[in-house]
Amino acid sequence: METKNGHAATGVLQGVRTRLVIEEEITATPEQMAYAKLLDKGMKLGLLMLIITFSIYLIAAASPMGLLETHVPVKDLPKYWSMPVSEYLKHANIQAGWTWVTMLDRVDFLNFTGIVFLAGITILCYVRIVPIIYRQKDYVYTVLAVCEILVLTLAASGILHMGGH
Amino acid sequence: MSPLRLALVVFVSLATTVVFSLFFATTAPAATDALVQSSIPWWIWPSVLFVVTFVLGIVAVLGGVGGGVLFVPIVGGFFPFHLDFVRGAGLLVALSGALAAGPGLLKKGLADLRLALPVALIASIGAIIGALIGLALPTHIIQIALGSTILGIVAIMSLAKKSEYPEVKQPDALSQALRITGIYHEVSTGHDVKWSIHRTPQGLALFLLVGIMAGMFGLGAGWANVPVLNLLMGAPLKVSVASSKFLLSITDTSAAWIYVNNGAVLPMIVVPSIIGIMLGSLVGVRILAKTKPAAVRYIVITMLLFAGGRALLKGLDIWS
Numbered sequence: 001m002e003t004k005n006g007h008a009a010t011g012v013l014q015g016v017r018t019r020l021v022i023e024e025e026i027t028a029t030p031e032q033m034a035y036a037k038l039l040d041k042g043m044k045l046g047l048l049m050l051i052i053t054f055s056i057y058l059i060a061a062a063s064p065m066g067l068l069e070t071h072v073p074v075k076d077l078p079k080y081w082s083m084p085v086s087e088y089l090k091h092a093n094i095q096a097g098w099t100w101v102t103m104l105d106r107v108d109f110l111n112f113t114g115i116v117f118l119a120g121i122t123i124l125c126y127v128r129i130v131p132i133i134y135r136q137k138d139y140v141y142t143v144l145a146v147c148e149i150l151v152l153t154l155a156a157s158g159i160l161h162m163g164g165h
Numbered sequence: 166m167s168p169l170r171l172a173l174v175v176f177v178s179l180a181t182t183v184v185f186s187l188f189f190a191t192t193a194p195a196a197t198d199a200l201v202q203s204s205i206p207w208w209i210w211p212s213v214l215f216v217v218t219f220v221l222g223i224v225a226v227l228g229g230v231g232g233g234v235l236f237v238p239i240v241g242g243f244f245p246f247h248l249d250f251v252r253g254a255g256l257l258v259a260l261s262g263a264l265a266a267g268p269g270l271l272k273k274g275l276a277d278l279r280l281a282l283p284v285a286l287i288a289s290i291g292a293i294i295g296a297l298i299g300l301a302l303p304t305h306i307i308q309i310a311l312g313s314t315i316l317g318i319v320a321i322m323s324l325a326k327k328s329e330y331p332e333v334k335q336p337d338a339l340s341q342a343l344r345i346t347g348i349y350h351e352v353s354t355g356h357d358v359k360w361s362i363h364r365t366p367q368g369l370a371l372f373l374l375v376g377i378m379a380g381m382f383g384l385g386a387g388w389a390n391v392p393v394l395n396l397l398m399g400a401p402l403k404v405s406v407a408s409s410k411f412l413l414s415i416t417d418t419s420a421a422w423i424y425v426n427n428g429a430v431l432p433m434i435v436v437p438s439i440i441g442i443m444l445g446s447l448v449g450v451r452i453l454a455k456t457k458p459a460a461v462r463y464i465v466i467t468m469l470l471f472a473g474g475r476a477l478l479k480g481l482d483i484w485s
Contacts, residue, residue: 032271032278039414040268047261047443054436061208077207077433078245084304085249085429096428111432112425118261119425122418129278140343144282148415151286155293155422161300 031129031136038128042121050114053107060107071106097158123152210244215437218258222445227456228465230322231413232442233259233385235465238315238472241308242479246434248304248311252383253424254435256296256417259385261439262446263413275407277347280362280400285412287369288386289419291376296423299381305480311382312477318388319469322462325392330358333399339365349404360401368398380420385413 028036060068072080072092080088089096103109126149134142154160218236225232237255241248270276299307336346346361362368371393379386390409394400400408424430478484 028272028274029278032274035278036268036271039264039271043261043264043268046264047439050436050439054432054440057432057436074433075207077431078205078210081210081246081250081431081434084247085300085427088247089428094428097426108432111436112430115257115425115430115432115435118257118264119418119421121264122415141279141282144286148282148286148289151289151293152415152419152422155289155419156426158426160293160297160423161427 031132034132035125035129038125039121042124043118046114046118046121048114049117050111053110053114057107057111068107069105070108071103072108074108096161120156123149123156126152210246211433211437214240214244214434215441218438218441219445219448222442222447223449223452224445224461224465224468225442226446226449227453227461229462230465231259231385231387231410232262232446233383233413233417234315234318234388235468235472236438236442237383238311238469238476240438241311242472242475246431248307249300249424249429250431250434252299253421253429254431254438255383255385256379256421256424257430257435258438258442259383259387259413260417260421261443263385263410263417265443265446267411267414270407270411273407274347274349275403276411277345277404277408279343279347280345280394280404280408281412281415283343283345284369284372284394284408285415288372288376288379288412288416291373292380292416292420293376293423295377295380295382296420297380298377299383300423300427300429302381305482307381308476308480310480312473312475312480314378314382314384315469315473315476319466319473321388321392322466322469325396327391327402328395329402330360331395331399331401333361333363335363336361337363337365347404349401351403358401360399360404362394362398362400364397364399368393371397376416376420379416380423383420383424386416387413 056068057070060070061074071094080092083091088094100109100112104113126145130142130145130149133145217240218232221232221235221239225235233255236258237251240246240254241251244251246254267276271278302310340346340362343365345365346359348357348359350356351358372390375386375389375393378384378389387409390412391402391405394405394409395402475484
């Protein structure tokens with residue numbers, strides 16, 4: 001690989017990948033850049049969602065009139081957060097899995113939108129890079145990326161759960 | 166001011182206002198019923214958690230460790246939250262840190278996607294298995310295992326050497342078949358560093374174990390990723406550290422989903438922790454140049470020694 005002064009681009013073929021060299025600075029592969037850009041935007045949006053929904057939760061907590069409803073009254077939280085999760089779900093009358101989606105009218109469960117978004121960004125990033133890698137005819141890595149999407153989707157699906165202790 | 170920074174400022178102002186107004190308002194103890202009752206107002210512990218995770222964020226940056234490895238043993242050992250919720254929060258804390266760092270590391274070519282993809286697949290499968298096992302095992306067993314693991318991490322941090330540019334005489338067949346090789350620009354020397362790896366099958370086997378432990382204990386796994394990538398597989402130290410950080414975003418995603426879907430996530434624990442650690446990390450980065458990393462690292466090791474011992478003794482019901 002050679003580098004040149006000034007704004008010169010040198011293409012280097014590594015298998016079926018091309019890495020651009022600009023001004024003696026190594027930059028990432030196209031799929032790496034695509035992943036990074038989507039990850040950056042998604043992370044910022046997820047964090048913003050987290051801050052906004054938690055702020056609403058704090059307002060609900062401080063509101064003496066109870067204008068915004070929570071499923072678990074904040075004053076009862078100390079009772080629950082020291083319990084094993086199985087007991088918490090039973091005493092708080094909460095179903096595990098994706099049932100939180102049906103409880104978004106309660107501000108404590110509104111927080112899950114930001115949490116779930118942050119947990120889901122990686123899946124979106126993988127979906128983003130699959131066509132890029134496929135177009136490079138890198139079939140092994142295409143399969144690896146698709147497998148990862150399937151593994152993460154399985155984890156996110158709510159199908160996998162164990163009995164509590 | 167960027168929207169995110171504005172939101173952070175608004176949040177911190179709001180949180181401070183709420184905390185102070187609750188502090189000066191008349192508070193009554195939590196309503197009594199058959200369940201555990203507490204005389205401490207509910208908002209005390211999340212507020213303390215925010216401050217503690219802020220400090221952990223600073224210490225983590227200065228000590229060169231991830232926030233996750235500090236969060237679970239310290240919060241699990243000294244806060245009244247059940248370990249199920251602490252582990253769920255720990256994974257989300259480590260995940261958030263990795264998501265924040267990932268874009269920059271990928272764009273600079275320090276984190277390598279080609280290295281990370283096969284490793285991440287193995288590690289994320291392990292993390293799912295670990296999370297399921299962790300949620301099924303009795304708490305005292307997890308405490309004992311966590312304490313032992315943390316003490317093991319202390320040993321690794323104290324004894325493991327690091328190699329900036331490991332010698333890889335011959336890449337193994339698997340890494341050659343997967344074309345796991347790369348090049349990055351080393352700013353300190355001005356040179357481009359070509360790298361390759363070896364012992365890929367052994368590394369992948371270890372990453373399965375690392376994933377299991379990360380999922381079981383809610384730890385970030387950076388403490389294990391870096392030695393495996395650097396010392397075993399021969400990746401340069403910077404590529405190992407950067408790729409490890411990026412790997413966390415995938416490994417912890419898979420385990421975090423298990424905890425979320427099993428109900429082991431409480432927003433009142435998760436959100437102050439994430440924001441506390443992120444703000445602390447920002448401060449840590451700013452003061453990093455003025456501190457002695459070696460001294461902070463000793464402090465981190467001491468904290469982990471204490472927290473690991475506490476978890477072990479708590480699990481054995483010697484110090485509960």
